[in-house]
Amino acid sequence: MVAGAAAVVAAGATGGWWVRDRPAPAAATSQAATGTVAVVRTDLSTTTHVTGALGFRDTYTVFAQGPGGTITALPRPGQVVSRGEPVYDLDGRPVRLLYGNHPAWRPFGAGMTRGADVRALKENLVALGHGRSLTVDDTFTAAATAAVRRWQQATGQPVTGRVELGAVTFQPGPVRVTELTAKLGATNRGEDPVLTGTSTAAAVTISVPAGRTYLVHAGDKVTVTMPDDTKADGTVAYLSPVAEAAPAMDGRPPQPMVTGLVTLDKPSTAGDLDRAPVQVNITGKSVSGVLAVPVTALVALAGGGYAVWLGAGAQRRLVAVTTGLFAETLVEVRGDLHEGDLVEVPVG
Incomplete structure (x- = not known):
């Protein structure tokens, strides 16, 4: 027989800061x-229980470029703009969306130096069906000029073989418009923001108390309870390495919180909800x-x-x-x- 007993000490970890404490042995x-x-x-x-906000994975700000002009057309909030489509009009000319991770910073045309921006333009021309015989590399060739001309002709633009700065905007993917920062008829100086948007990939932003981050790791599987009580599976994509103080509540001091992102296995389960509160159960060990x-x-x-x-x-x-x-x-x-x-x- 094992003899003697002492005060009970805490053991193990089972997250959940809004769930009751584990019963003591x-x-x-x-x-x-x-x-x-x-x-x-x-x-x-x-299982660690946290609250989250349903939204979209990435946020974008679309800036006007080039010489500027008058805003003559804008999308509506909630509209999704895809590759090749107009994002807004400047002086009656559509500014079209191309996919890329870096903004345009110069015009495209014969004689320009090599660069990753040239490769991005070529990738888009191929994806839009105008890249016949076009080699996707960093050099603006005669074949690139021909591809630009085909694209311009197909979209009703002046056929010049050049893409002027401000004629396109590069964003990482489709843009779901959330807010218009420019006004129809306003003059844009060529450096002002026009609109903000998000990606179309649904995701959940979570806030984890800094003292509990050891319970949550990138790659952990989660179950998200939607506002209508349906369930959606997902994965913790990352946790920020930086803690920020949350607003004080009920007279208590601010609590340092760490922001994380959860991606959904089936983004369609989120529907069109944005900024909706959800509950997230994170499965650890x-x-x-x-x-x-x-x-x-x-x-x-x-x-x-x-x-x-x-x-x-x-x-x-x-x-x-x-x-x-x-x-x-x-x-x-x-x-x-x-x-x-x-x-x-x-x-x-």
Whole structure:
């Protein structure tokens, strides 16, 4: 028999800062009413509960470029603009969207120097179906001039073989318009923002208390509960390395929070919701086919470690156990016990 007991100490981690604290293991000398439950063989996983906001993965700001002019057409908020389509009009000329990770900074035409921007233009010409015999590289060739001319003719532009600065805007992908920062009829100086937008890939922004970030890792699987109570699976894409103070509430001091991003396995499950509050359950560590008992069955020993009361009546004995993963109300245990054995737990 294992003798002696000490004050219960905290063990394991099972996130969830708006869920009640894990029940403390009972002391060996407790006189509380007790019952018994069976040791089970099961799968366990830690779950961290956080709140989040449903939105879109990336945000963009579209700036006018070139000599500027008068804004003569704008999209409507909520509209999705795809490759090759006009984003807005300047002096009656459509400014078209091309895909690329860097903004245009010079006109495109014969004699220009090599550059990654040339490659991006060529990639778009090919994707739009105008890149016949065009080699996608960093050099603006005669074939590039011909491809530009075909594109200009197909879209009703002046056919020059050149793309002037301000005629296109490069963004990483389709733009879902969220806010117009320019006004129809206003003069744009060629450096002012025209609109803001997002990507079309739905995602969830989460806020994790800085002291709990050890419970959340990139790659962790999550379940998102939508505002209509439907569930969506996803993955933690990243956590910011920087903590920021959240606003103080109820007179309590500000709590440092870390922002993270969750991507959805099926973005379509988000529908058109934007900035909608959601609940996110993040699955951390997991084990399969282990013996488990209620956390309340644990008895903290004076010499360190834990035990459980095994059996009942004359067969009741204290058995030392090694704890593994804590998951909500259950804990993984290893020791001289078997599936189906009865362990003592407090009741009432």
